[in-house]
Amino acid sequence: SQQGEEDPQALSIQEGENATMNCSYKTSINNLQWYRQNSGRGLVHLILIRSNEREKHSGRLRVTLDTSKKSSSLLITASRAADTASYFCATDDQDTGRRALTFGSGTRLQVQP
Amino acid sequence: DAGVIQSPRHEVTEMGQEVTLRCKPISGHNSLFWYRQTMMRGLELLIYFNNNVPIDDSGMPEDRFSAKMPNASFSTLKIQPSEPRDSAVYFCASSLRAYKGFNYGYTFGSGTRLTVV
Numbered sequence: 001s002q003q004g005e006e007d008p009q010a011l012s013i014q015e016g017e018n019a020t021m022n023c024s025y026k027t028s029i030n031n032l033q034w035y036r037q038n039s040g041r042g043l044v045h046l047i048l049i050r051s052n053e054r055e056k057h058s059g060r061l062r063v064t065l066d067t068s069k070k071s072s073s074l075l076i077t078a079s080r081a082a083d084t085a086s087y088f089c090a091t092d093d094q095d096t097g098r099r100a101l102t103f104g105s106g107t108r109l110q111v112q113p
Numbered sequence: 114d115a116g117v118i119q120s121p122r123h124e125v126t127e128m129g130q131e132v133t134l135r136c137k138p139i140s141g142h143n144s145l146f147w148y149r150q151t152m153m154r155g156l157e158l159l160i161y162f163n164n165n166v167p168i169d170d171s172g173m174p175e176d177r178f179s180a181k182m183p184n185a186s187f188s189t190l191k192i193q194p195s196e197p198r199d200s201a202v203y204f205c206a207s208s209l210r211a212y213k214g215f216n217y218g219y220t221f222g223s224g225t226r227l228t229v230v
Contacts, residue, residue: 031216042117042204043156045218088156092216099211100146100169101219103156 006089006107014112019076021107023089024069030092032065033101034074037086046074046087051094081113119205119222126229131193134225137186138207146206146219147180147190156204162188163210174199195229202226 007022025032031050035043049056049065049072056063062075076083086108090101118137126132138145146161160170165182173180177196182188192199206219 033216033218035219042221042223043206043219045220048216048218050215092211098169099216100158100161101216102158103148105155 006087006104008107009105010108010110012110012112013079015079015081017079019079019083019109019111021074021087021109023072023074023104025072025089025091025104026070027091027096028094029067030094032063032072033090034061034063034072035088035090035103037088037106039085043088076109079109079111081111083109084111085109117205117207117220117222119203119225121225122223124225124227126195126227128196128229129194130229131191132195132199132227132229134190134203134205134227136188136190136205136222138188138205139220140186141209142207142220143185143210144208145182145188146208147188148204148206149201150204150224151201159190159203192227195227197229200227200229 005024013019029051033048034046037043047058047063049063051067060077065072086106088103088106090103092099120135143164147159148156150156158172160173160180161168162182180190202224204221204224206221208219209217
């Protein structure tokens, strides 16, 4: 079953614009991670945020986490055509103690040059 | 490091045949995961190992699926007999072992695209 659900399912923007993707999850977590997947490739780890953190930055990426709402957002600033990919959030499950990540359904981002 | 290596990249097989997918994790990583990705169901965890020991195989669809990790540098996922509904991309991933509620990021292989006809 899907632990995380990303919103929107698809997003199309112009190069230079910011892209925001949201993720909602269902259980208590220890941490949340974001991954990128280019077409036909494996997933690439982008950033990890712990449950006691509210915001984290990495280059052009900004992730927020609201554990009270069980939601997270990924912001990509000044997007580039190379950012075109699918983006997934993933969480562990503190309630069951399951350490392996469960992935959401993903947001397909298209950045138009 | 060459990353997580999966083979083959593509596999086309006939229904009823045995299929074996292979994975070499990153050296030093002690957790290994097998995921399956389809359009309908997204990414599903099939099984994962810590220090070569299977920890959770509740995602393995049925008895036709089996996975082994005979040593720290090799794992296999076997489907016998294969069925058309097994068609998917199968990913292997590895990471350092999670501890005290802290996970590490996963490194994924490029996947094996399996088509069962």
